[in-house]
Amino acid sequence: MTTTLEQSQALFIRRWGTMGSSWGISRTMAEIHALLYISDRPLCTDDVMQMLQVSRGNASMNLRQLLNWGLVRRIHTLGDRKDYFAAETDVWQMFQTIIRERRRREVEPILETIDRCRQMVAQDLRGARGAERAAIETYHQRLNELHGFLDMMNALLNGVLDVGSGGVKRALTALHKLRG
Amino acid sequence: MTTTLEQSQALFIRRWGTMGSSWGISRTMAEIHALLYISDRPLCTDDVMQMLQVSRGNASMNLRQLLNWGLVRRIHTLGDRKDYFAAETDVWQMFQTIIRERRRREVEPILETIDRCRQMVAQDLRGARGAERAAIETYHQRLNELHGFLDMMNALLNGVLDVGSGGVKRALTALHKLRG
DNA sequence: TACAAGTTTCAGAAGCTTTTGGAAACATCG
DNA sequence: CGATGTTTCCAAAAGCTTCTGAAACTTGTA
Numbered sequence: 001m002t003t004t005l006e007q008s009q010a011l012f013i014r015r016w017g018t019m020g021s022s023w024g025i026s027r028t029m030a031e032i033h034a035l036l037y038i039s040d041r042p043l044c045t046d047d048v049m050q051m052l053q054v055s056r057g058n059a060s061m062n063l064r065q066l067l068n069w070g071l072v073r074r075i076h077t078l079g080d081r082k083d084y085f086a087a088e089t090d091v092w093q094m095f096q097t098i099i100r101e102r103r104r105r106e107v108e109p110i111l112e113t114i115d116r117c118r119q120m121v122a123q124d125l126r127g128a129r130g131a132e133r134a135a136i137e138t139y140h141q142r143l144n145e146l147h148g149f150l151d152m153m154n155a156l157l158n159g160v161l162d163v164g165s166g167g168v169k170r171a172l173t174a175l176h177k178l179r180g
Numbered sequence: 181m182t183t184t185l186e187q188s189q190a191l192f193i194r195r196w197g198t199m200g201s202s203w204g205i206s207r208t209m210a211e212i213h214a215l216l217y218i219s220d221r222p223l224c225t226d227d228v229m230q231m232l233q234v235s236r237g238n239a240s241m242n243l244r245q246l247l248n249w250g251l252v253r254r255i256h257t258l259g260d261r262k263d264y265f266a267a268e269t270d271v272w273q274m275f276q277t278i279i280r281e282r283r284r285r286e287v288e289p290i291l292e293t294i295d296r297c298r299q300m301v302a303q304d305l306r307g308a309r310g311a312e313r314a315a316i317e318t319y320h321q322r323l324n325e326l327h328g329f330l331d332m333m334n335a336l337l338n339g340v341l342d343v344g345s346g347g348v349k350r351a352l353t354a355l356h357k358l359r360g
Numbered sequence: 361t362a363c364a365a366g367t368t369t370c371a372g373a374a375g376c377t378t379t380t381g382g383a384a385a386c387a388t389c390g
Numbered sequence: 391c392g393a394t395g396t397t398t399c400c401a402a403a404a405g406c407t408t409c410t411g412a413a414a415c416t417t418g419t420a
Binding site: 007009016019040091114120121123124132138152153156165169 | 184185189192196201202203204218219269271285286289293294296301315322326328332335336339340345349351355
Binding site for chain 4: 027
């Protein structure tokens with residue numbers, strides 16, 4: 001027999017998994033995260049295997065990845081040798097963790113690459129003439145714009161993380177009042 | 181012979197492609213976008229094929245996808261039957277487009293699912309007792325928190341999109357002064 | 361030390377996504 | 391209309407990612 005609760009949870013887990021895959025997170029990893037997030041008690045590897053119908057290896061790999069990200073923590077119970085796992089339940093904390101991870105993996109490498117690309121053409125800019133020069137100038141300028149934008153977004157994100165959920169709420173009501 | 185400019189551009193294109201794949205955008209699509217973004221003139225399908233070494237079908241498919249997203253536009257030149265393509269070069273505009281697309285595809289479905297999941301267990305909450313009730317309550321509350329958070333982020337994003345790059349810059353300097 | 365319970369690793373299998381290349385559809389011009 | 395050049399579609403192939411299951415490993419216990 002399947003209860004309404006179980007059906008509802010399965011639906012949520014599936015959706016979270018789908019969303020994960022369009023975010024570069026493996027479906028199973030996202031599903032495990034969803035499962036732990038909505039569970040009212042820590043779960044062990046066998047629980048995960050049984051509830052999501054995945055192999056032991058798979059469950060183990062993805063649990064470790066979640067620990068790596070800092071989205072899930074291990075829980076030891078006295079007198080039980082099994083590892084149990086629980087998800088971070090503070091959504092704001094979760095958000096911070098995800099942002100930091102993604103920034104480290106995605107924004108920083110692109111900023112480094114842009115720097116490197118700019119350096120590579122910097123010398124050529126002197127000395128070049130005509131069409132070649134125009135091409136270099138356009139390229140250089142586009143790189144600058146992109147870099148500037150990413151820097152700004154980084155700063156904005158830092159601001160948001162610093163002021164926290166309360167700060168964002170206050171900022172939003174202020175913004176709302178400003179335009180009536 | 182490969183110029184420094186070409187090497188630098190190839191590097192940027194590769195990196196943008198890599199980044200794309202961890203964003204749910206196919207590598208080729210991201211590479212084509214990068215190519216058009218840094219080019220100082222519109223390019224045709226053959227240019228793309230030649231420069232990125234991809235097949236005609238592939239180039240065509242991905243160009244269409246970019247048109248769909250609104251990141252690239254078609255350019256017709258008088259006296260030339262070929263289609264030419266140019267990327268949106270205003271980074272802020274680009275950002276808006278990407279945010280809107282991703283929100284439509286990712287945030288909205290999850291909000292709908294959460295609503296649906298909440299409705300499914302709402303009735304069960306009356307009538308349930310003991311452990312079953314505790315499980316439902318926890319689940320319901322976690323869904324609420326997540327929903328609230330996503331709503332707030334949506335509002336913040338709307339705010340950012342509304343005030344534009346100037347507004348964000350002003351907000352950031354204000355924030356910076358506040359804390360000395 | 362041997363054993364039991366639990367966890368991690370990894371090579372191969374399965375499944376999914378992307379790419380190719382050719383055929384069909386489409387558009388334009390004389 | 392037919393010739394010509396361009397774009398789109400699609401089925402098969404390639405490539406990549408994820409998953410499985412069994413073996414290796416770790417840790418605690420007697």
